[in-house]
Structure formats: structure tokens, C-alpha cells
Amino acid sequence: MTSDEAHAPGAGGAGRRKKPPFDTTVANQARIYDYLLGGKDNYEVDRVATEAVLAIYPGLAFNAKANRAFLGRAVRFLAGEAGIRQFLDIGTGIPTAGNTHQIAQAVAPECRVVYVDYDPIVLAHARALLTSNEAGATEYVDADLRDTGTVLREAGQLLDFTKPVAITLLAILHAVPEADDPHAIVARLLDAVPPGSYLALSHIASDLLDVATRQGITGVSDRMIQQDFSFRAHDEVTRFFAGTALVPPGVVRVEEWRPEPGQDEAARSSLWAGIGRKR
Amino acid sequence: MDNEGPDSEQLLSGLEGSAGDSAVLRMRLGTELRRLREAAGITPDRAGFEIRASRSKISRLENGRVKLKNRDVTDLLVLYGVTDEAVRSKFLALVIRSNVPDWWGEYSDILPGWFENYLGLEAAAATIRSFEVQFVNGLFQTADYARAVTGLGRKTATDDEIERWVKLRLKRQELLTRPDPPNVWSVMDEAVLRRPVGDAAVMRAQYQHLIEIAELPHVTLQVIPFARGTHAGESGSFTVLRFEERDLPDIVYLEQLTNAFYLEQRSDVERYLEVVDEISGEALTPDETTRFIEQAARET
Numbered sequence: 001m002t003s004d005e006a007h008a009p010g011a012g013g014a015g016r017r018k019k020p021p022f023d024t025t026v027a028n029q030a031r032i033y034d035y036l037l038g039g040k041d042n043y044e045v046d047r048v049a050t051e052a053v054l055a056i057y058p059g060l061a062f063n064a065k066a067n068r069a070f071l072g073r074a075v076r077f078l079a080g081e082a083g084i085r086q087f088l089d090i091g092t093g094i095p096t097a098g099n100t101h102q103i104a105q106a107v108a109p110e111c112r113v114v115y116v117d118y119d120p121i122v123l124a125h126a127r128a129l130l131t132s133n134e135a136g137a138t139e140y141v142d143a144d145l146r147d148t149g150t151v152l153r154e155a156g157q158l159l160d161f162t163k164p165v166a167i168t169l170l171a172i173l174h175a176v177p178e179a180d181d182p183h184a185i186v187a188r189l190l191d192a193v194p195p196g197s198y199l200a201l202s203h204i205a206s207d208l209l210d211v212a213t214r215q216g217i218t219g220v221s222d223r224m225i226q227q228d229f230s231f232r233a234h235d236e237v238t239r240f241f242a243g244t245a246l247v248p249p250g251v252v253r254v255e256e257w258r259p260e261p262g263q264d265e266a267a268r269s270s271l272w273a274g275i276g277r278k279r
Numbered sequence: 280m281d282n283e284g285p286d287s288e289q290l291l292s293g294l295e296g297s298a299g300d301s302a303v304l305r306m307r308l309g310t311e312l313r314r315l316r317e318a319a320g321i322t323p324d325r326a327g328f329e330i331r332a333s334r335s336k337i338s339r340l341e342n343g344r345v346k347l348k349n350r351d352v353t354d355l356l357v358l359y360g361v362t363d364e365a366v367r368s369k370f371l372a373l374v375i376r377s378n379v380p381d382w383w384g385e386y387s388d389i390l391p392g393w394f395e396n397y398l399g400l401e402a403a404a405a406t407i408r409s410f411e412v413q414f415v416n417g418l419f420q421t422a423d424y425a426r427a428v429t430g431l432g433r434k435t436a437t438d439d440e441i442e443r444w445v446k447l448r449l450k451r452q453e454l455l456t457r458p459d460p461p462n463v464w465s466v467m468d469e470a471v472l473r474r475p476v477g478d479a480a481v482m483r484a485q486y487q488h489l490i491e492i493a494e495l496p497h498v499t500l501q502v503i504p505f506a507r508g509t510h511a512g513e514s515g516s517f518t519v520l521r522f523e524e525r526d527l528p529d530i531v532y533l534e535q536l537t538n539a540f541y542l543e544q545r546s547d548v549e550r551y552l553e554v555v556d557e558i559s560g561e562a563l564t565p566d567e568t569t570r571f572i573e574q575a576a577r578e579t
Contacts, residue, residue: 127499132496
């Protein structure tokens, strides 16, 4: 049973409520991530749930930091070496230091970034705090990533889909269960962008965690956290990149994707990450 | 989780390079004193005893609410085992700098102490979030609007006093244009826009000013229209101040007629954060807000 179903008894299948209301009585993944990154936009329930997961899997803290660091390296690669000027950042999260448009616009000020999230608080914070420099532009789309029609239609107001776009899906697809066919969702997004576009993605790994740890995390998630939590293996994560050529080093642990000097050498995450270029 | 702060040497060198607002400096030095005290395993009572003061004095000192005295800081550093002469002399040099009078010193004749505290906190904040139910946020008021509001609240004030209040308010607004300005994010009830303060010309100019100020990248304005029905803001107006430092708690500022409350307990603060988060989610987006204010201006 997923946490969503737990909070929407009787609702099932396509009619299942997906959008989280503003609710501080149940933990929320965006606020948990904020807490793990040392932010102040989290509530008691989020901290309690985070500590419950950390008690089972202390590595969650490093996962969050390593994922955030990957965002930095990925966007610098995309705006730099890959020459991308349009970004579709899905699963924005609560703003913290080094957000997509800031990183991209530091490389190329004219970069345009569309942030997509379905959490009303994330959106309010994003609109308030993720403001573009004058040369570029940012826009915010209130949509569930499963609703690719809305995501693409709204993003199309700012982004030109005849030119390459980088789609970033960092630590978000675990919230989409198999029943919602996440691979088809990513395929629909990639279909909308031209060859030469990129997909950057990170995902919690089923094959980097033992069964007991996975069950422990799932247990806490089902009891205490609004969104679903699905682990996926290396081959399932790699399958998201169908139709793209993987940029070296391919799908690797998130901290191993083109590491930069000064990174914590010892710590190991349980996140797979990769970047692919659409053929 | 890794909650360790930088060591004293690092923190102090960071401070030496900072812009040097006394209030900011006091808060940072206070934070550093707290960190040193906790690292040395010393209770606030014990620290208070050492400098002939109470535990609440230590708390105010560590929160940057009171001026630091050289003698107190010297004694505390010894108590906390800071023996490095270089660190100590740097610390004391910063204490002296933190005691340079704040710009609002020249308004001390009209300024109540509880509001003076606020000015220091506001200057030190990285993010200022407010919910307004009656008046435009003081940081966004035009001189004429401020004059009208000030007159309402102070029936016995002389024109001269009112002018000084207006000047003080405009001076405060300079934080919006300083080099590293705070993010100011204000949600106002539609009533704020509809309630005439001064005549129509004052209101039109105020609308225009709001529209312009909303274009600043670090300013966010949102209106919650009557049409959205009731909202989470049953609390009345309030302000939440957030500081860059991870150790410094958010502070909720509640202004009353003759005093103000400063809430710092996480459980209290969190209630207000919930309200302001929820209202921000319900309110018009910043773009919609600008159009809404433009419409209000046309109707005035």
C-alpha cells in the first residue's frame, strides 16, 4: 500500500488523488529533502520522519547532499560543454543554494528555466525565490509530472521545443509507482524535444541497498510520508534513457558522475544517475 | 547529520570581511559565543554567573539583542577556553566594531526600545516574510502613505514628530537597495489595497510604488483576494525573520499598540510558518498580483 492510498481511503487507480494538499500533519518529500540539506523550510513531522529513515539508513543524508552536488555538475555540463540554453526542471523542490537557473545562468546568462512541481508550497517558494536574472527567464508550472500534456503545454510558453532542451528529473521518479508507468512518462517527455536534447536523471537504487533497509524505508514512507517511494535497479534506471546516447561515464552512482576535486571520497550514495543525449 | 559550524578562526575571518552592520555583527558574534559555550559544555547559568549577570542576559547576548561589553567577552572567552591570543584580539576588535552606533540612533527620541530591536533584526535578516491584513508593509510604503498611517496611530504627535517617523520609515527602506539585500516576501489581504489611507492620489501613488517594487528580483508581493474566501491568516499581521546562519532560529515579530512580541520557540514559530506557507500557496501568484494591483489602481 502506498502512502497516497493510506491518506485517500477508497480512492484507487486513475482517480487516485496525486496532488499533495498543504498538510503539515504528514511528512512531505520536498520538506524532508530541505531538512537533509540543512534548510529551515521543514516542520516537526518532516524531521520526525527523516530521523526515522536515518535510524534505518543513515546514508540518506549523504544521498541528499550528493544529489544536490550532482545537480550542480549536471547543469554546468549541460549549459557548458553541451551548450544547452533551455531547461525543464521537473520536481523542483524547495529552493536552496545553487538552484538550476542560478547554475545555468552563471554559465550562460540567457538560459531559460521552467520549474515544474505539484506541491503548492514548493511552487510558492519557487515563484518568490527562484527569480531569473534579466538576460534569461524562469517560469513555474503547477503540474504533476504524470500529466505530461500539461507539463509540456505550460512549459512551451517559455521554452522553444524546436530547439534542444535539457529535461532534469532528479530524485523524483521514485515517487511514481510502476502502476503509473514512469518509463512511458519519460518517453513522452523525450518525444516532445528535438534530437540533441538531454535527459539528466537520478534515482534511488534498489540494487545498492539490502532488502531489510529497503523494507525499513518503505515502512516509514508508508506510515509517515505523503508520496510514494519506489526503488529501481540499475537496468530499470538505464531504461529511462531509451532513445538517447548515454554521456560517459553512463549510469553510475550519483557521486561518481564526473566527480569534481574536493568531493567526499569515502562516502557512497545509493542513487543511480546519468545524462543522455537524445538521438 | 553534520551540524558542525566552522571553527572560530574561520568564522571570525569571514566577519572581518563583512559589510559591518552593527546589528548583524552582534548576532554573528553572539552565535559564535553560543557555539563556544556549548562546545565547552558550560550552562547559560554558569556563564551568566561569570559575568555577574543572569542566564537570560546570556541568552540575549547570544541572540545579539544587547551590546557586547569588552570586559564580558574577555571573561567569557577565558571561561570557554579560548586561549589563542590572535583569536581573542580579533574577537575583541569585532566587538568594538559591533558597538558603532546603528543608524537609527539619531531617532532614539521617538523610537521605543522594542522597535529598535526589530530594526536590528530586520537589518540582519536574510529573508523577511510578512502577512499584512491592514496596511502596506512598512518597507513598501510611500512617504505620503506612511505619513497618513503615522498620523492615524499618533493623534497627539506634532507634525515634526510625524515627519521624523516618516523619515525613519524611508530610511529603513534603504535595506531594499543595499548591495546584498534580503529577500522580502509579503502577502497582503485584499483589504490592505481597498482600505483608503490618505486620499485617492495617495493610494494611486502607493499602488504604483507597489507595482514598481514588485519588479525587484528580491521582492515578492502576493495578494489574497476576498474572492478566495477565508484563509489561514486568523492571526492578524505578522513578520517572520530568517537569518543566513543555520544556528539562528527564525523569529516571529508581532507588533502591538504599545509593545511587540518576539517568538523564537520552534513550536511557536512553526505555527506561523505554516500559516504564511499556506497563505502564500492560496494567494495570487506574483504576476497575478501585479495585474490585480494595476486593476485596483484603475478603479481608484
